[in-house]
Amino acid sequence: MTLYTLPSAAMSEAPQRLAAALEAHASTKALAGFMAAAGRAGDLVDNSLPHLQELVRLTIVNLVLTRPGIDDGGELERLADGIASDEDMDVLNEDETKEILRYVLDGDWDMPGALALAANLYLQNNPAPDTEIIDAALEEMTSFLDAQSSAAAVPGPVHEIVLLQPGTLEERKAA
Incomplete structure (x- = not known):
């Protein structure tokens, strides 16, 4: 077995984590092709929310949904296709183990580590x-990364945490 050296300096975090999760199970050719495309895309994946979410969706659809026992009722597949019914969502909401997948496929999750988590769901047990x-x-x-590499990276939304403390502004400045 040939292992590909990780990470590439130009590659963003999401594809690095995915490649690390899959490197022991992928062919050298497929992994090298993916890493080359991810290197060409650079910061595009992590800095563009639509690109990151689409890459995560592709990971889920192409890995997780192909594993027997993950989506026996087809609810996740219908969600990935954008045609989930209220009944599908009720079924998905009952199963906490599918919560991560539900968030990702519903377009609500933008964490770069989501790709590796999806790969690990395929590999686990x-x-x-x-x-x-x-x-x-x-x-x-x-293919997705190569088709997008000519697009300019669009920064994702800025997430801020606001800490509220008792006291006046002057007291906080003095502290």
């Missing part, structure tokens, strides 16, 4: 990870 499935997923994501 999987007695025989299928290299062909992993390679196909990496090739799909490589």
